[in-house]
Amino acid sequence: MSTAFPKAAKVALGMPQLRSNLAHATGAIRAKRTDVAGELDDWEELRSTAAAVKADVQHRLPELALEFERNARAAGARVHWARDAAEANRIAARITCEAGADEVVKVKSMATQEIELNEHFEAEGLAAWETDLAELIVQLAEDRPSHILVPAIHYNRTEIREIFNERMPDAPSDLTDDPAALAEAARLHLRRRFLSAKVAVSGANFAIAESGALVVVESEGNGRMCLTMPETLISVVGIEKLLPRFDDLEVFMQLLPRSSTGERMNPYTSVWTGATEGDGPEDVHIILLDNGRSGVLADEVGRQALSCIRCSACLNVCPVYERTGGHAYGHVYPGPIGAILAPQLEPGEHDDLPYASSLCGACYEVCPVKINIPEVLVHLRRQGPHGAGERAVMGAAQRVMARPRLWRAALRAARFLSRPWRGRGHVRRLPWPGSKWTGSRDMSVPPRLSFRDWWKERER
């Protein structure tokens, strides 16, 4: 079994600036989300409806995917199917080359992060430029995103100013760490990219089966620039993003902004259906991406992870994420949703992530599509593998607990053996593996008289 998470978490816990940045940022979004979700009387009904729509999509996925393909084609889009990351990247690179381009501008997209499109393009001698402010910061820093929605959440503005000064060639020499000044510097930098790009790459928040339309929800307007200015548009869309009807957006557009940024409404929502002559890109491609999703779909308990709309509310409330940040998870999807999605998308990998949770349930409480994350975590833990030592301990404990007489004898033995510590009331240090506990907490000592003794005494 992998021990990557506990190790990486330990490193992250040793970085006080990171912890303070994370606690500050997640705390602020958390409070905003609670406020705006509380404004809607029918919040719980919206959540239930969204969960039902997503469950319906999962039941009818093949049918809806074909309906989407048919309608998108009829509207002038070219639809490609990609079994995995490599296939999706090959298709995207080929389209870019055929358009006579050697660079693309990008809308923030988790699907392209997942398939590592930027890295693939670089290997092919193509350049992919992120245009979302936070993604730009992360790309300039040659770092990886640490949050689904706020990829640069691990940086504060002073650190961002340093990144711009050192790595953005056209950064003004007198750049301050004022957020407006930082945004203006990025805006001027990006404007040149938008004006010269021939090809854009996006993901999509929703894909509407009945019309073949795609929907992108964003805050900065960089997405709108990418989606309208270049001649060629390539959208990489996970097949779970389908919604049956345009009207379903009514539900999701109330849930998504409130759950993600804590806003009632996001600033920019772009909807496009195929290609329209004289209006936006005329060479429109959609890559429908599987990359492990059909495998997840086959698992009746685990498939609810495919309902995720990437709002990241679960990250912001997670006490584990708040302390470790996203990098510790070692996957593009961090936090509670990553802990159930990563091991399912890549079976056999990330098998320590289902344990990166105290099962406190805060994630389930806020999830706008009601993914029962604790349930799936436990479900994945049941698939193992479990270490031999642990299996032995768990098996022995079960054998004792399954036999009341043996259990009572074990408790008597524990009371007897712990006598030397009873005076103090607790044990300060135990040998391994008990040291895992006593590293930071004292251990209680069994009492002289158990409840059972007391009960027997009283019955006499």
Add this chain to the structure above:
Amino acid sequence: MNRIGLFITCVNDALYPETPKAVVTVLERLGYEVDFPQAQTCCGQMHANSGYRDHATGLARGFERAFGEYEAIVTPSGSCAAMARDQYPDLIGGGIGARVYELSEFLIDQAGVDDVGARFPHTVTYHPTCHGTRALGLGDKPLRLLRAVGGIELIDLPEPDQCCGFGGTFALKNAEVSSAMLDDKCRNAAGTGAEYLAAADNSCLSHIGGGLSRAARASRGVPKPIHYAEILASAP
């Protein structure tokens, strides 16, 4: 439903006898007859949540054997009650899970009592444990019972809904993260200046108490952990 099966939980069986004694005191004070089935051991939560489904199923069957005859089974643990109610239907079927009540649920919903006639002239801060609050939906039931206690002064715990970091085997498998969560819980608890930190689960209290007792060696005025049932049992 005057006869109640008391499920004390394995943690209390091994370490904390005062809590189930307190439950007996409170229930008898209200006129209930309390039985303690000797064959009880563990609800199976540790095995179930660590991924050992078959082991958990065996323990759930044992629970059913010990408590099958009771209409109401009361336990002073939010997480064990949640285990029985949420996971037993899947593990062993049948309706026994639905007959398991956490103490405050039983007192408020079944017995219809807020005031159990206790007196506890101390300052207390209350930590709502995760499984009790979220999985079981206890809401503020334990707090409602505490508010009715004579002489008590309740002090709000900052960031109450933040997990203490226990999480069963999580405390061992991800000991560093768990400890970081514990540090924050202990700091918030100590900041209240309360004499006691109360909660509805001794497994969480074992964790928080283990952190607080360490903190108590460094500074004075750190709250002592206490199960809220023990407050309810204090003499009027």
